[in-house]
Amino acid sequence: xxxxxxxxxxxxxxxxxxxxxxxxxxxxxxxxxxxxxxxxxxxxxxxxxxxxxxxxxxxxxxxxxxxxxxxxxxxxxxxxxxxxxxxxxxxxxxxxxxxxxxxxxxxxxxxxxxxxxxxxxxxxxxxxxxxxxxxxxxxxxxxxxxxxxxxxxxxxxx
Numbered sequence: 001x002x003x004x005x006x007x008x009x010x011x012x013x014x015x016x017x018x019x020x021x022x023x024x025x026x027x028x029x030x031x032x033x034x035x036x037x038x039x040x041x042x043x044x045x046x047x048x049x050x051x052x053x054x055x056x057x058x059x060x061x062x063x064x065x066x067x068x069x070x071x072x073x074x075x076x077x078x079x080x081x082x083x084x085x086x087x088x089x090x091x092x093x094x095x096x097x098x099x100x101x102x103x104x105x106x107x108x109x110x111x112x113x114x115x116x117x118x119x120x121x122x123x124x125x126x127x128x129x130x131x132x133x134x135x136x137x138x139x140x141x142x143x144x145x146x147x148x149x150x151x152x153x154x155x156x157x158x
Contacts, residue, residue, distance in 0.1 A: 004073070005073050005074070005075035006070050006073050006074050006075065006110060006112055007075050007077060007089055007109075007110030007112075007123070008074055008075070008076055008077065008110055008112060008113060009076070009077050009079065009090060009109060009110075009113065010076055010077070010079065012109065012110070012112065012113040013074065013076055015113075016067055016070065016071075016112075019063075019067065020064065020067045020068070023060055023063060023064050023067075024064060027060050028057075028060060031053055031056050031057045031060055032057075034049070034052075034053035034056070035050065035053045035054065035057065037049070037053075038050035038052075038053050070112065077089060077090045077110075079158065082158050084156045084157055084158065085135065085156075086133050086134060086135050086156070087108060087131045087132055087133060087134050087135075087153070087156055088108070088132065088133075089108050089109065089110060089123045089132075090107075090108065090109070090158070091107070091108050091156055091157070091158070092105055092106070092107050092108075092155075092156070092157045092158065093105065093106050093107075093108060093131055093153060093155070093156055094153075094154045094155035094156075094157075095131070095140075095151040095152065095153055095154060096151065096152045096154055097149060097150075097151055098139070098149075098150040098151065098152060099149055099150065103154065104119065105119060105155075106119050106120070106121045106127070106128075106131075107119060107120045107121070108121060108122075108123055108128050108131065108132070109121070109122060109123070110122065110123060111123070111124050126142050126143055126144060127142050127144075127151075130142045130143075130151075131151070131153070134153055135153065135156075136153055136154075136155070136156055137152065137153060137154075138152070138153050139151070139152050139153075140152075140153065
């Protein structure tokens, strides 16, 4: 079964490559040292430092495997192909929340790069999904846990 493509911006791809390099070159060595130190304490049956280091090692290796698997299905967004006619993945969208009269600007990204605190929302999130394909001045209804929220699209940029 083929996995769905993982959509990334060139910035997102660079960040993942950097994280993978950090994990392989720095974090692996650090955890290896922790294991060596913990082994020097002797009895492994009650050695919490050893257990903790082995758990950390497992988490690092799992993340490395996850990133390497992602790279097999990565599709890098052609940022030159992004238009400002309609909202698409890679667009920056300024919206007005009609309920509380608040303006926000979001960047629509693939789910791997989503970071709501940084105003980077996934194309698979309720807001991202509702905005995709919409045009300037459109009023968009977003189904949220608190009820329907209406946004007016004020600006679409790259």
